[in-house]
Amino acid sequence: MSFLEFILHNHAQVLALTLEHLWLVGLSTLLATLIGIPLGILIAHWPRLNKPVLASANIIQTVPSLALFGFLLPVPWLGDRADRLAILALTLYALLPIIRNTYTGIRGVDPAVIEAGRGMGLTESQLLVQVELPLALSVLLSGVRTAVVISVGLATIAAAIGAGGLGELIFRGLAMVDNHVILAGAVPAALLALLADLSIGWLEKRLQPR
Amino acid sequence: MAASPVIEFRNVSYRVGDTQVLSSLNLQVHSGEVLVLLGRSGSGKTTTLKLVNRLVSPTTGEVWVKGQPTSQMDITTLRRSIGYVIQEVGLFPHFKVARNIGLVPKIAGWPEPRIRARVDELLQLTGLAPEIALRYPHQLSGGQRQRVGVARALAADPEILLMDEPFGALDPLTRDELQREFMSLQKRLRKTVVFVTHDLREAMRLASRIALMEAGKLVTVLSPEEFLKSTDPWPAAYVKAFGDRLESAATEGTS
Numbered sequence: 001m002s003f004l005e006f007i008l009h010n011h012a013q014v015l016a017l018t019l020e021h022l023w024l025v026g027l028s029t030l031l032a033t034l035i036g037i038p039l040g041i042l043i044a045h046w047p048r049l050n051k052p053v054l055a056s057a058n059i060i061q062t063v064p065s066l067a068l069f070g071f072l073l074p075v076p077w078l079g080d081r082a083d084r085l086a087i088l089a090l091t092l093y094a095l096l097p098i099i100r101n102t103y104t105g106i107r108g109v110d111p112a113v114i115e116a117g118r119g120m121g122l123t124e125s126q127l128l129v130q131v132e133l134p135l136a137l138s139v140l141l142s143g144v145r146t147a148v149v150i151s152v153g154l155a156t157i158a159a160a161i162g163a164g165g166l167g168e169l170i171f172r173g174l175a176m177v178d179n180h181v182i183l184a185g186a187v188p189a190a191l192l193a194l195l196a197d198l199s200i201g202w203l204e205k206r207l208q209p210r
Numbered sequence: 211m212a213a214s215p216v217i218e219f220r221n222v223s224y225r226v227g228d229t230q231v232l233s234s235l236n237l238q239v240h241s242g243e244v245l246v247l248l249g250r251s252g253s254g255k256t257t258t259l260k261l262v263n264r265l266v267s268p269t270t271g272e273v274w275v276k277g278q279p280t281s282q283m284d285i286t287t288l289r290r291s292i293g294y295v296i297q298e299v300g301l302f303p304h305f306k307v308a309r310n311i312g313l314v315p316k317i318a319g320w321p322e323p324r325i326r327a328r329v330d331e332l333l334q335l336t337g338l339a340p341e342i343a344l345r346y347p348h349q350l351s352g353g354q355r356q357r358v359g360v361a362r363a364l365a366a367d368p369e370i371l372l373m374d375e376p377f378g379a380l381d382p383l384t385r386d387e388l389q390r391e392f393m394s395l396q397k398r399l400r401k402t403v404v405f406v407t408h409d410l411r412e413a414m415r416l417a418s419r420i421a422l423m424e425a426g427k428l429v430t431v432l433s434p435e436e437f438l439k440s441t442d443p444w445p446a447a448y449v450k451a452f453g454d455r456l457e458s459a460a461t462e463g464t465s
Contacts, residue, residue, distance in 0.1 A: 116300025119263055119372075120314050120362070121289030130313075134304050 003180035003187070010184070014169070018188050021165035024083065024158060025151045025192070028090035032147060036095050037140065040102020041128065050103070057096040065089065065154050069161045086155065086163035093154055094147035101143025105136025138208045145200040152193040156185065166192075214277060216241050216370060216402040217262055222271035224257055231257050232426045234271070241369075242400040246413040248448070249423035255406045258423070259372050262404060263292045275370070290314055293363030293401070297375040299355050301347040307333075307358050308343040314366045332361040337391055353384040360392075364399075371401045377412065389415055410452040414438075422448070 007014050043050040063071075068089050072078055078085045109132050117127050133140075159167025169185025215238035224232040232254045239245045247255035260266040261273050264280050272279045280288055301310050309316075311332055312325040320328070333340055336357040347355055356376060363371060377385045377392075389412060396403065396416075407413055413420050414434045422429040422437075422444055429444045437445050 110298075110300070110303075112296060112298030112300040113302060114300075115265065116294065116296060116298075116359075117302070119260075119265055119289060119292075119294035119296070121286050122313075122317065123286055126317060131302060 003183040006180045006184050014166075014184060014188060017164065017166050017168055017185070018192070021152070021155055021167075021189065021192065024086055024090060024155045024163065024165050025148065025196075028087045028151055028155075029094055029144065029148050031087070031091040032094035032098050033144060035091070036098030036143075036147075037102050039095075040099045040140075041106065041133075043099070044103045044106035044132075054096075054100060054103070057099050060092045061096045065093070065157050066160060068092070069158065073161065082158070082161050082163040085161060086158035086165075090151050090154060090158070094151055097143040097146040097150070098140075099143075101146075102136065102140050105139030105143075106132050108139060109135045138204045141200055141204045141207065145197060145204065148196040148200065149193050152189055152196060156189055215239055215274075216276060217404065218274040219258070219261070220272045220274060222261060222268045222273060224254075224261070224266060225269045230426055232261075232268075235428055237421060237428060237431065239402055239404055241402050243418035244396060244403040244405055244416050246405045246407060246417035246420045247423060248407060248410065248413045248420050250408060252425075253423040254426040255408075255423050256374055259374055259404055259406050262370070262372055263289045263294060290318060290366060291368050291370070293365075293368040293371040295356075295359045295363045295371070295373045295376045297378045299347075299359040301355060301358060301362070303347050305346075306343065307338075307345055307347070307350070310347065310358060311343075311362045311365055313362070318366060328365060329361075332364055335364070335395065336361045351384075352380055353388060356380060356388060360395075369402060371403045373403060373405045375406055375408070378407070378409075385412075392416065410448045 039053055043053050060068075069085065072085050072089060075085075078088060113131060113135070114127065117131050122130065155165050156167030156170055159165055159171050166185040166189045170182050170189075173179065173181030173183070173185065217239040219235045219237040222232060222235040223230070235254075235258065237245075237258075247258055249255045257266055261268060262275065262280075264273075264285055267281070272281060274280070275283070275288065275292075301307075302313070305313070308326075308329050311329045315325045315328060329343060330340060333343060338354060338357050338361070342350070342354065342358070347358070350358065356379075359376065363373075377388050380388065393416060405413075405416060414437070417434055419431055419433055420437050421431045424444055430440070430442060432440060432445065438449060440446060440449075
């Protein structure tokens, strides 16, 4: 049985797992964006916080994913449901590229533009919303793009703690020593990553400041 | 000259760490005059300019604008009542020209039709074609960008205009053209202008008075004619460095 046949035979299951995968990645990226962008803005304006925040995000990134899943397992409310735990871990991993790119994007705005804006009497929040964020947007989005692509791959490992997603097929295939089953999980995951990469990349280009 | 100065520096000093950027500056700028701050890089002229709209706050002393110490004014109100033009222009690259010019009126809550009318008026005033309004800054030439910069500074019709080497990055022909236009514009608008430059020729041409700065100190304040004849070492050194034909620049400015 080829892997395509396997997918056709089990299309309902593959679809369900793909959706589960999307849910893990989507929610964690959303959370990471909601936390990461404000943090990036904060450290761009408050350089003193820059090192500790980026260092913490960096350290999280260095923890092997399986170990992180393991560490979080005994945490009371989290450990109850594997998907909660997976989403938290994925969120933590997605933070670094989002924080870093928000920071880089804002710091990259031409200082003359900021000064002109400030000199004209824009308040700091008007400056942020009307000038800094729009000009940083494409760099910021490229951070989100990196985060999504990493998450799609990492989310396959979440199956190891029973959080579901396409990783389930990969682990099952490994156990069965059946490459077709592995591919049935790996190929859709790769396609998801590619699709996310292309679509956010397209958005990035469209929103590029001139 | 008007009785009370529009801008007044009262014994202003500014220090960053151990560096004394400005020491005990006393200077008055009167209504409708173009006061040129002339000096080398690092002489403190840009800092002096930024003290007016409080992009820089004095370490000691006070800056008064329109009869009030700036330290007691609302910073946003203060800045919106002052036009600000810098050498790098600092146009917002993601806004079209119309939005760049209309930004201050917009955040000040002007109705849309009034903003549009004002933008058209300013484009005309600064010698720009109406269709420029729909372009992005990167689609303009250096001279056009600088004109938009001036138009943007004039948008809310401020009484005071601060200009930091606005024509410094332009080629000589465009610079000449813009200086000329600035003079005729100033004749009509009678703004109180503080203009920073290191170019004596430009100072001669535009200034009502020239305030010469050196190493954070105000050396002297002279009219262009007085400046030319001055026997003080610093003005004389400038005149020597810039050579002849200054006389004609000075007369051109006042004619």
